[in-house]
Amino acid sequence: MITPEEIWGTAGLPARRLAGLALNPAAPEDILLRLLADGPLAARMVLCRDRTLPDAVVDAVVAHPDRYTRSFFARNPHADPVQRARLLDDPEWFVRAHLADAPRMPGGVRPRPLPDRAVVHMLLTYEQEILGTLYRQASAGLMESMRTHPEPKVRRMAVAWRGVPDEARDALLADPDDEVREMVRQHLRHEDPAWVERELPDRPCHGRTHLLMHSALSRGVVEGVLDAPVGEGDRWTIAGNPTLPADMVVLLAADADPEVRERIAYRSDLGPEERRALAADTDPRVRLALSVHPALSEAERAAIDYEVPVDGSFGPTLQRLVPRDPAAVRRDALSGHPLLRRRAAWDHSLPSDLVARLAADDDLGVRVLLAQNHPEAPAELLLSAFLEYTGYEREHLLTRPGFPIAGLARYAGDEDPAVRALAARDPATAAETVDGLTRDPDPGVRAAGAGHPNLPRARLAELLDDEELAHRAAANPALEPTVMRRLVAPLPLPADAAG
Numbered sequence: 001m002i003t004p005e006e007i008w009g010t011a012g013l014p015a016r017r018l019a020g021l022a023l024n025p026a027a028p029e030d031i032l033l034r035l036l037a038d039g040p041l042a043a044r045m046v047l048c049r050d051r052t053l054p055d056a057v058v059d060a061v062v063a064h065p066d067r068y069t070r071s072f073f074a075r076n077p078h079a080d081p082v083q084r085a086r087l088l089d090d091p092e093w094f095v096r097a098h099l100a101d102a103p104r105m106p107g108g109v110r111p112r113p114l115p116d117r118a119v120v121h122m123l124l125t126y127e128q129e130i131l132g133t134l135y136r137q138a139s140a141g142l143m144e145s146m147r148t149h150p151e152p153k154v155r156r157m158a159v160a161w162r163g164v165p166d167e168a169r170d171a172l173l174a175d176p177d178d179e180v181r182e183m184v185r186q187h188l189r190h191e192d193p194a195w196v197e198r199e200l201p202d203r204p205c206h207g208r209t210h211l212l213m214h215s216a217l218s219r220g221v222v223e224g225v226l227d228a229p230v231g232e233g234d235r236w237t238i239a240g241n242p243t244l245p246a247d248m249v250v251l252l253a254a255d256a257d258p259e260v261r262e263r264i265a266y267r268s269d270l271g272p273e274e275r276r277a278l279a280a281d282t283d284p285r286v287r288l289a290l291s292v293h294p295a296l297s298e299a300e301r302a303a304i305d306y307e308v309p310v311d312g313s314f315g316p317t318l319q320r321l322v323p324r325d326p327a328a329v330r331r332d333a334l335s336g337h338p339l340l341r342r343r344a345a346w347d348h349s350l351p352s353d354l355v356a357r358l359a360a361d362d363d364l365g366v367r368v369l370l371a372q373n374h375p376e377a378p379a380e381l382l383l384s385a386f387l388e389y390t391g392y393e394r395e396h397l398l399t400r401p402g403f404p405i406a407g408l409a410r411y412a413g414d415e416d417p418a419v420r421a422l423a424a425r426d427p428a429t430a431a432e433t434v435d436g437l438t439r440d441p442d443p444g445v446r447a448a449g450a451g452h453p454n455l456p457r458a459r460l461a462e463l464l465d466d467e468e469l470a471h472r473a474a475a476n477p478a479l480e481p482t483v484m485r486r487l488v489a490p491l492p493l494p495a496d497a498a499g
Contacts, residue, residue, distance in 0.1 A: 013470055015040040017487050020474030022047035024484070031484055032057050038491040041068065048072035058083050067092040077103035077111055081137070085118040093127070100126060102136040106396050110319060113139040123154050135161045152177035159183045193218035193243075212237040222248050239263035250274060258283035265289035279304045292339050301337050308338045313392030314365055316372040319348040330354065338363040345369035352376065364388060371397055379404040387419060394418070398425075409433060417442035424448035431456050438463065453478040 019042040021027055022035050035043050036057060047053070048061055049072040061073045067090075073079065074087050075098050087099050100122055102111045113119075114137045122134060135143070138161075146158035147168050155172075156179055164172055164187045172184045189195045193216045200221060201208040212225070212234050222245065225234045238244060239252050239260050246269070253264045253274040262285045264270070265278045270293065278290040279300075284307060290296075291306040324347060333344035333354045342365045344350060345358050350370075358370045359381045371377045371385035372393060379402045386397045395418075397403065408426035411419045412433050421444055423429050424437055435456055437449025449455065450463050450472035463473035464483075473479070474487065 015042045016471040017474045018043040019046050020471035021487055023051055023475040026477040029054050034488050036060050044069045045072050049076050052078045062086045067094050071095045071098040074099040075103045077105055081112050081114045085114055088118050097130040100130045100134045106399050113137050116142045123157050155180050190215040197221050216243045235260045236263055258286055261286045262289045298336055314368040315393035316396055317346045323349055341366045342369050346373050417445050421445045421448040424452045435459050447472045451476050
């Protein structure tokens with residue numbers, strides 16, 4: 001499979017200009033069609049994968065003879081899923097596989113679902129090996145109805161994707177399809193401690209770890225783990241298993257290994273005596289873990305000597321298919337514990353009164369998580385979070401729909417290059433300031449400046465001949481139509497110029 005790195009690594013200056021032009025929001029439809037018909041692969045890649053397209057261009061993409069070009073569109077996160085579904089019966093396995101695989105999205109963002117009829121068609125006709133991640137493009141309604149779908153293959157995928165909920169167990173065990181019933185039995189055998197004990201590998205491996213963490217454990221298995229020397233074996237692995245017997249939970253709550261005690265501290269079935277002991281544990285990680293226990297009152301939490309890390313990395317989370325209990329979310333949001341308020345800030349459906357409250361929280365983690373995750377995060381919060389936070393997924397904040405643009409020119413002289421680049425997002429940034437951004441020592445700032453519509457025309461013309469910035473200059477919406485047409489005039493490019 002050809003990669004973007006391979007495409008860009010061989011793209012010369014003419015191809016880089018054309019790739020930038022393919023992303024130019026002001027490029028007229030006839031130029032986009034010309035790029036699609038005769039442009040180099042680098043231009044077709046960004047044209048089909050990285051922007052929205054007019055209907056006439058979509059028509060031409062779907063009918064394009066090159067499978068790579070069609071596959072780029074199959075993965076386009078900007079395209080309407082109905083448009084992408086036009087590739088549903090593409091003759092190339094390569095294209096169908098990319099359609100089944102979800103478009104690459106920023107962290108915490110789900111791709112828009114494909115039409116239900118398209119997903120069902122794929123389940124019924126596509127090769128099994130390319131269906132593994134299709135669930136990311138299925139609607140919540142379809143996921144809920146798959147267990148009772150008239151087609152047995154769809155019901156099988158319901159078991160593979162969603163497991164066997166208690167309320168559906170009897171119906172699935174009585175399913176008329178042999179394979180559905182067998183899949184359900186295979187799923188339920190993990191609830192049989194005797195089966196787990198028979199099948200448990202006797203050596204360290206992924207299979208052993210998975211069974212010890214998630215499957216029903218017999219007393220014999222647990223005792224075998226506890227008989228291993230302290231600091232060795234699988235004590236940490238079984239400490240979170242929900243089937244761990246109560247007396248074994250008590251034993252592990254006093255384990256010599258603080259990592260085991262920390263894991264035990266998160267269990268909801270801890271007794272009062274174990275909670276009291278772990279609340280006064282000598283290890284700060286254990287005390288912190290216990291401090292968020294659901295059985296504690298706010299006063300009991302406050303009495304624990306815990307410290308919340310302030311240098312952590314925060315990022316977006318996928319929106320839950322099944323929302324959390326609103327009462328539990330509100331309780332967390334109103335808690336005096338920063339980690340519980342951070343947990344509430346993850347929730348995409350947090351009501352507006354709690355959004356306002358957490359936007360003014362004194363904990364940076366709460367504010368950043370709210371900015372990263374909530375669709376109604378205030379513009380001033382998005383900006384302040386970006387200015388204060390420099391960790392994981394900082395750039396994701398710039399993709400949030402409410403991120404402000406007005407007034408960002410004032411950051412053009414900031415010490416942080418990521419903050420300086422904000423000035424290129426402000427439509428009112430002065431021409432001389434934009435010119436200066438294109439000469440910045442940081443390549444990201446230079447690239448941002450090259451795309452600003454206030455860039456002086458003479459400097460824009462210079463950058464079209466710059467190996468580094470030509471593609472960003474060609475994407476500048478202030479590029480004159482006569483220049484755009486001059487760029488596409490030589491198409492098709494000679495092989496050595498196209499890359």
